Amino acid sequence: MATPNELTAMRRAIAISAQGLGTTSPNPPVGCVILDRDGVPVGEGYHLRKGDHHAEVNALTAAGERAEGGTAVVTLEPCNHHGRTPPCRQALIDAKVSRVLMAVMDPTSRGEGGAVVLEQAGIEVERGVLEQEALLVLGPWLHSLRTGRPYITWAYTAGAAEGGDDQAVKELRRMHDLVIRRDGTIEEGVRSGHGGDAFRVPNPPLGKESEKVLHALTEAGAHTVLIEGNSNETANLLADLVDCVIIDVPDTPPSSVPLSMNGLIPPGFRLVNVGDVGLRGRLIAKREISRDRH
Template sequence: MADPAELAAMRRAISLAALGLGTTSPNPPVGCVILDRRGVVVGEGFHERKGEAHAEAHALAMAGDRARGGTAVVTLEPCNHFGRTPPCRKLLIEAGIARCVIAVIDPTSREEGGAARLRAAGIDVEVGVLADEAELVLGPWLRALRTGRPFVTWASLAEVDGGRSSLPDPLLAEVRASVDAVLAEDGQVFEGVRGGHGPGMVELDGLASGGSPADLLASLHQGGVRSAVLNYNETNATSFLAAGLVDQVLVYLPARSAGSGGLGFGPEEFIPARYELREVRKTNGFVVIRAERA
């Protein structure tokens, strides 16, 4: 069973993994922490971009010889295949890791998987450690694998009359910072994280939406997109909602002017049927609600 140092390291690895949101697709956002024999953190890293070093490689490079006899704590099962980078299970074995703590098994594992290969090499492997917490970051990627389309968030600005409009650029900048693509009301699709995704990512700029919502999302998924934001008003989002293609809604509720008593409307007005409230927070003069499809 994972000890307190390993649990703390896993939560740190989960936080590190979030730094890769929006830039790793179609690969998953993964974090890794290396503990030495005494349980002290000696290395850490996260997968930054597709085609570049994985989380384990970054963490092992930082740890150096201190990794020998230590523990690798990783949010997703180390990969077991050769691609643009060598298999992470091979790097861990060569580094002399004695134990590997894994949150989530990789559903895309090839052959017997990295965990099995690590065990075969004599490494103690524990799986399922803080898996629910790890899925706070891995969840959209895992959902995209199951559905064959990106994890979709409908983001909107609440209007006093009960309607919803698309987000203005300052608010959209916050939302797009952790997704692969943004679908705009004018039918265009563009990259979520500014600065691009690196080699192999689908070319999004100027891509017309066209076709049905399902066709568009399937096309984006095929091109490598695993998470997308609909920056739509209520009318334009209707077809996606009706088809069951929205995984969560994000609504910005403007605060009323000082002394007016708070919000001019309640969150319940903006949560669609079959969605459940998951988060309420305050940011820059807005109350933001997040609801997920039940």
């Protein structure tokens, strides 16, 4: 069982893993926290982009010798293969940690898997720690692996003219690989944020057929796509494939949104969160029925 310190560390790892949203594709956004043998945090790190060090290595580097005998708390099972970087499970073994907690198992793990190799090295492993919380960050990446297409979010303002480039909109863009603007412009959520040979921005127009549009976005290397605006042509083409809608409700305090949201949530979507952005409420709804066949 995870201790209170370890649960706190996992929530911290989940929080910092989100720093990689919008830049890690095709790799997953992962966070890691290292606790020393007394349970005190001594290092943390996250994965930024393909080709850079993974979260575990960054956290171990920060911790140094204090990692020996300690615990690694990581949001995704440590990788078990040599790619552009050495396997993270070996870095943990070499650092002589005594325990590894992981939230989500990696479906792309090679061979026996990083968790099994860690156990064979005599390291105690705990799986599924705060898995559902970690899926808030890792869920879209896993969805993209499972379906073979990007996770698509459509963001717009209800019943009003679209807002400008405020800070909340910019932050939302930063969390996605690709952004399709209202005028059809396509850009990286974080400009030049991905590895040079791992990602490209497709040239508009993407076409008039949904399958061709989806193919172009997938071939670009995107795992997450944000479509902006009520009247976005791409949103209309891909309406049946949208996985998440984010609806800003102007001049409506968050506490009043649930009372006035009739008709705001599209059919087939389930409200999962009500928040606020400045002076307006924000609804987040996800599709109720899996679209895995796409």
